[in-house]
Amino acid sequence: MCLAIPALIKSIEGKEAEAEIGGIIRRVSLWLTPEAEVGDYVLLHTGYAINVLDQEEAEETLRLLEEIAEMGGDKG
């Protein structure tokens, strides 16, 4: 699952976290990214955060994806 949408860490409990992607909340593991903090964007793969993203780059990605969704898709 090469998830390309950055997920936002909303809360952390031990080595697990709640991450939000596009309104979906998912429990993810931080075993591979123990440095992740609340407010960080991470890349997800099969339920694990595999990398903490550069903040600016992540927001730029989200802006682009939002644009793509607005273009025709998301009227919800």
Next chain:
Amino acid sequence: MEFCGGHTATIFRYGIRQILPSTIEMVSGPGCPICVTANADLDKAIALAHVSDVIIATFGDMIKVPGSRSSLQQAKADGADVRMVYSTMDAIKMAEGNPTKSVIFLGIGFETTAPTIATSVIQAEDKRLRNYYVLSLHKLCPPVIRAILDSGEVKLHGLICPGHVSAIIGSHPWEFIARDYGIPCVVSGFEPLDILQCVDMLVDQIESGESKVEIAYRRGVRPEGNQQALKLMAQVFEPCPATWRGIGEVTDSGLKIRKEYQHFDAELAFDIDPGLPYEPSGCICGDILRGVKTPFDCQLFAKACTPQYPVGPCMVSSEGSCAACYHYGRDFEG
């Protein structure tokens, strides 16, 4: 060549070839972990499914892949307990929730996935779970690229390096390609614009006569990769020879569970007889995986071999070249 199933899927799904100039030819490499799993290994997984009181936990794509004689889907219809999971976290919960059963996780995937399986083994050890096992069929990317380049079968001018494998291993492991073979490499993200940017960067290198490793996927990949993930992977696994479908045995290209964790190794814990492996005739998945042939070169493609009735694994996994080509581009890409 792109060497990542996710990139193959993006390239077909967005019809990238339709935009590129005719001077650029894209070939797909062995980037789909399901597709490169040899029949002998698939047969092991299917044999394990038939052991009593076993639950096979696996990523979804594995369920339909045909082995020599059967598939996990058929085994399930015959009464085996085969369950799809999205994460090893689910498999651990499954083992905790079914103490009288043995949960065997099918460890398929490259360096992106292997650390997550390593983590599950460490967690199982911490929790003293004695009914969790892993069948390690993991493979490593850099050695197989070297094997393909050494074979001289395909003349490559550029390599699109896998995005999330690189997020884990970084960009340094690809340097030998630029240095020893003079082939430009760029690590790409997964959006169609990422792929186009990557091709652009490769063409720039080719035109200026350079060959180096660049990272286009800056938001996701650092040159040093994810050290924590690499540490956990090395804690549980060690390199071993592995057989790649269509390529054969490649030294140090697989991962096996280390001695300290061998009580989690499904290969050691269960006595199975998978039978002799058998390759279906006419299937050229091997050639397609090496980038030597395309799906359109296969006699069976879209005729005897379709997603509904797959003959080879490249048609089953949604990141296999044949499946991606069939689903998105069979009218446009031939």
Next chain:
Amino acid sequence: MKDRILLAHGSGGKLAHELVEKSFLQAFTNPILAKLDDSAVFDFSGRLAFTTDSYVVSPIFFPGGDIGKLAVCGTVNDLAMSGAQPLYLSLSFIIEEGLPQSELGQIVDSIQNAAKEAGVKIATGDTKVVNRGSADKLFINTAGIGIIPQRVDISGSNATLGDRVLLSGPIGDHGIAVLSQREGLCFSTQLESDCAPLNSLVAEMLETSPNIHCLRDPTRGGLATTLNELAKQSKVSIRIEEEKIPVRKEVLAACEMLGFDPLYIANEGKLVAILSAEDADRVFKAMRENPYGKDASIIGEVRAEHPGRVVMKTCLGTSRIVDMLVGDPLPRIC
């Protein structure tokens, strides 16, 4: 004991009669059902539409609805897709022994509410109770009857060259809402099923134009499968534009996470309409006035090249095939 359904509730004896009278009759009160004869008897003249369906959704309660609401809306919509005004439904329960009465009560209430909104009556029914393990909590089978107005001629084989393709709203809500409740997927969302009766929307569309050629609701298999069915039945090609297809960002995110394509995810409150180009704008405006069509979009047109195929113009301007669903949508691994 009193709070669960027992085998005796399906045996035709006193307990069974009590269940019918206390739970079902009171909720579905109407003169035809109240007669409690073996068959419902009506007078009709004109063309009848007749449909049947079985509902086995798991879990039986999901965000935005339950199996009862689904049963009514699904059947009403099948009738509406023929242009019929739905009138009567039959309702057949197969209940697993042990189902809490309170859950059955909730579902009966849902059925009553949905039937009231759709303006249909439950004319006849049946109840069976099976041993624990022989059904997954509750299965519902329905049949439905409706009347088709004189001037209406709607069929999957009526799509004509140049027709426009309209979609009544965002796709994928129902499938993802149900999946979010499945064990092992562990994601939560505000997303609700779009389950809704579409007969009022269809009536308004028909009032606006007599030139509606095809109507279909993209349920299991999603929009992609429905469009493929129509393309094959009418022997035409359907070309859609990715940018015009509405998808909520939660559906996109869930699909990305699970490896699905929203085009293949089930909907239970959406319709696809194929109609002549000159009426498309008028009907589109009329749809947008209805709460179940407020996010409608004109997504494509009917063409001649590639008959039987659905082709999509991607956001990059390239073309890709949109195939029919093969089996269950499986997630990718990388």
